[in-house]
Amino acid sequence: MQSKADTRYRVTLTLNGRERSGYAEPRMQLCDFLRHDLGATGTHVGCEHGVCGACTVLVNGRASRSCLMLAVQADGKQLETVESLAAGDELNDLQKAFRKHHALQCGFCTSGILMSSMEFLAKSTSPTEPEVREMLSGHLCRCTGYTGIVNAILEVAEERNSGISRQTDINKENNNV
Amino acid sequence: MKPAPFDYARPNTRREACELLKKYGDEARLLAGGQSLMAVLNMRLAQPKVLIDVSAIEDLHYIERRDDYLAVGAGIIQAELLERPTLVDEVPLLALAMPWIGHAQTRNRGTVCGSIAHADPSAELPLCLLTLGGEVVLEAHRGKTRRVPAADFFQGVLTTARRPDELVTEVRFPLKKPGSRYCFREVSMRHGDFAIVALAAVIADQQVDLGIGGVADRPVVRTLSKGERLNAELNEFAWSLDAQDDAHASAIYRRHLIRELGSVMINDRSATEEGPIHAIQS
Numbered sequence: 001m002q003s004k005a006d007t008r009y010r011v012t013l014t015l016n017g018r019e020r021s022g023y024a025e026p027r028m029q030l031c032d033f034l035r036h037d038l039g040a041t042g043t044h045v046g047c048e049h050g051v052c053g054a055c056t057v058l059v060n061g062r063a064s065r066s067c068l069m070l071a072v073q074a075d076g077k078q079l080e081t082v083e084s085l086a087a088g089d090e091l092n093d094l095q096k097a098f099r100k101h102h103a104l105q106c107g108f109c110t111s112g113i114l115m116s117s118m119e120f121l122a123k124s125t126s127p128t129e130p131e132v133r134e135m136l137s138g139h140l141c142r143c144t145g146y147t148g149i150v151n152a153i154l155e156v157a158e159e160r161n162s163g164i165s166r167q168t169d170i171n172k173e174n175n176n177v
Numbered sequence: 178m179k180p181a182p183f184d185y186a187r188p189n190t191r192r193e194a195c196e197l198l199k200k201y202g203d204e205a206r207l208l209a210g211g212q213s214l215m216a217v218l219n220m221r222l223a224q225p226k227v228l229i230d231v232s233a234i235e236d237l238h239y240i241e242r243r244d245d246y247l248a249v250g251a252g253i254i255q256a257e258l259l260e261r262p263t264l265v266d267e268v269p270l271l272a273l274a275m276p277w278i279g280h281a282q283t284r285n286r287g288t289v290c291g292s293i294a295h296a297d298p299s300a301e302l303p304l305c306l307l308t309l310g311g312e313v314v315l316e317a318h319r320g321k322t323r324r325v326p327a328a329d330f331f332q333g334v335l336t337t338a339r340r341p342d343e344l345v346t347e348v349r350f351p352l353k354k355p356g357s358r359y360c361f362r363e364v365s366m367r368h369g370d371f372a373i374v375a376l377a378a379v380i381a382d383q384q385v386d387l388g389i390g391g392v393a394d395r396p397v398v399r400t401l402s403k404g405e406r407l408n409a410e411l412n413e414f415a416w417s418l419d420a421q422d423d424a425h426a427s428a429i430y431r432r433h434l435i436r437e438l439g440s441v442m443i444n445d446r447s448a449t450e451e452g453p454i455h456a457i458q459s
Contacts, residue, residue, distance in 0.1 A: 005182035026185030026228065029219070048178060049216035053282060062256065062285035068215040069286065072185060073230065116282055137368045138280030 003072065011075045015040060016084035024071035031055040033071035034081060042082035042111050046140075053139035056112035057081050063116040063138075082111035085118070093159060094118065097152035105143030113139050117153050127157050180218035187230040194231055194344055195318040201227045202341040208232070210254055212279065212287035213295045232288075237346060242267060246311070246349040251290040255302075256281070258289055268350045270309060270377055273361040274301045280369045293330075294345045296337045299372040299391035301363070303331055306348060307396045308377040308388030314347040315339060322346070331395040357381050360442040364434055366425060373426040374434040378442050385443050387411075392431050393418040403443065411439045 003009045008023035015038060022037035029048070034040040034057070046054035048067045055066040058080035085092045091099065094117055104110040113136065120127070120135045127135075132153050136146060188194040198205060206225040208214055209232055217223045231237065231251060238252035240261060247267050249258060255278055258264065258271065265272040278284055278292070278301050292302040293313060306313075307327040316322045317340070330338045339345060353359070363375040372391035379386040380403075388398040397418060401410045415435040420428035 002186040003184065005184050009185075025182070027180040027182050027218075029179065029215075032179075048219050050212060050283060053280075056282055059286075063282045064286045065212075065282060067219065068211050068283075070185070070211075070215075070230075072187070073211075073232065120281070134276075134368065135281055138282040 009072050009075075011071050013074050013076065014078045016080055022071075026070065026072055028071045029067050030057075030069040030071050030074050031066035033074070034066060034079075037071075040081050040083055044108055044111055046108070051140070052109070052112075053116070054109050054112045056115050056139070058115055058119060061119065061122075063119045080115065080118075082114055085114060094121070094152070094156050097156045097159075098149070101148040101152040101155070103144060103148035103152040104141075109139055109141045113141065113149060117156075121153065121157055121160065125157065125161060127154070129154065178219055178221060180215075181221055181224040183218075183225055184227045185230065186227060187233050189233055189235070191234055191236065191316060191344065191346060192318075192320070194229060194234060195316055195320075195342070197227070197229050198342045198344060199318040201229070205229050205341075207294070207344065209251060209291035209294075210287040212283045213291070213297065231344065242352070246351050249289045249348050249350065251288060251344070251346050253289050255284040255287050255289055255292070259284065267352055268305075268309070269353055270305050270359040270361060270379070271350060273359060274305050274363075274375075274377060277301050277361070277363045277368075277372075277375070290345045290348050293348050294337060294339060296331050296333075296335050296395065297371070298334055298393065298395050299375065301361075301372070301375060301390070303327070304375055304377050304388050304390035304396040305361075306350060307331060308379060308386055308398050309351045310386075311351055312349045313337075313339075313345055314349065315343040316346045317343045324349075328398070333394045336395075354379070354381070362438050362442055364438070371425075374431050374438070376435070376438050376442060378439075380443060387414065387439060387443070389414070389418060389435060392420045392435070401443075407443060408436070408440060411436050414439075 003026050008025055011024050012021040020038050024033050031043055031045045034043050043057055044054040046052035050065045050068045056063050057066045060078050085095055098104055132150050186197050204226040206228055208228050208230045237250040239250040240253055241248045259275045292300050296303055311327050313325045313330045325338050358380045360378045363372045365372050375390035377388040383403055385401045386398055387401055388396055390396045399414050415432040420431040422428050
């Protein structure tokens with residue numbers, strides 16, 4: 001495909017499980033497309049050059065900076081943003097843990113950190129604290145000092161593990177019966 | 178900021194991409210993962226007329242082990258190479274160095290070939306390719322291809338031997354040599370920042386290929402002899418790189434790091450195991 005600078009190109013993507021479309025000039029950043037055209041304002045825009053991590057979303061399951069990606073590049077892709085986490089008013093386990101551990105204050109960086117953590121926890125089931133901190137090195141938080149964030153992520157990893165082992169035990173029992 | 182306006186093209190084949198490059202030449206910039214270029218565009222440090230996005234070219238998406246090298250196509254992102262289970266046996270230097278590239282979130286989009294083509298003097302992948310003696314494969318219109326050794330490819334700050342009508346289609350990393358040991362060390366202000374000094378080494382019985390990044394205007398490799406002369410050779414190497422003072426570190430500190438870390442890496446076996454933690458294990 002080829003698109004002129006001043007024409008708007010139709011972009012269709014899957015946002016949090018729903019197909020959504022809009023129009024974007026070639027130079028439009030994905031973060032602006034999400035916020036201004038699709039109304040997904042949970043994704044925040046900080047530095048606009050890939051350093052702060054506030055705009056991090058999942059693109060085909062991988063945590064990526066939406067300021068370092070053009071809207072036209074997201075055409076046909078699966079996107080997940082912070083809006084995908086809670087079920088209605090019910091926060092998901094990671095959001096609950098952030099709340100419990102005071103892992104946010106102003107909340108500006110939080111949506112990006114949550115999305116990176118979702119990918120991280122899916123791939124790294126028993127992470128160590130240094131591993132969590134290395135993942136977080138791609139995010140800037142100026143309120144918390146990171147301690148609460150690290151604690152929240154470690155707690156969720158542990159809870160999800162015990163959840164899995166409980167489920168395995170139940171399955172075993174059922175099979176034995 | 179927001180980028181200045183540009184035309185955008187997303188070819189589906191290499192041929193199409195090379196024809197666009199021939200047509201636009203210097204007016205075009207190639208976009209792959211965009212983890213360096215998008216930042217430059219957003220800050221308007223570059224204002225190309227046309228952006229040619231090569232990320233949709235399906236047949237550039239491969240990692241292949243051939244005779245004595247690992248071929249990485251231009252569609253491969255850094256995370257995909259790092260997640261390759263056999264990488265540590267094939268090209269151990271990459272397994273050590275790649276966790277130092279930016280952050281997990283930028284390795285998820287940044288490409289291997291893109292980092293080589295961008296040629297940042299402090300970047301890890303150009304340093305590894307040079308230290309291992311790898312090659313870059315370039316393609317121009319009508320399928321004209323050529324191979325350029327890494328030693329000739331990197332020519333200065335963000336400057337390479339790539340001609341304006343050429344596309345980097347593949348880079349080739351030589352496979353592990355039996356009997357050699359591989360080390361990588363980097364010093365930066367924070368993990369993920371640009372390297373103040375990065376060192377990559379292939380250590381054989383008698384000699385060492387030591388590559389240094391972040392000091393000169395490009396990565397530089399030199400073969401040093403192990404033993405008594407090593408410290409003197411490290412010192413000469415450090416002085417030869419024309420280190421500069423900047424906001425991050427002084428030239429004196431950079432030379433000091435080369436001498437000290439070079440010596441530690443080459444003499445101390447334990448340095449092999451040192452490296453950052455892989456945050457994402459697959």
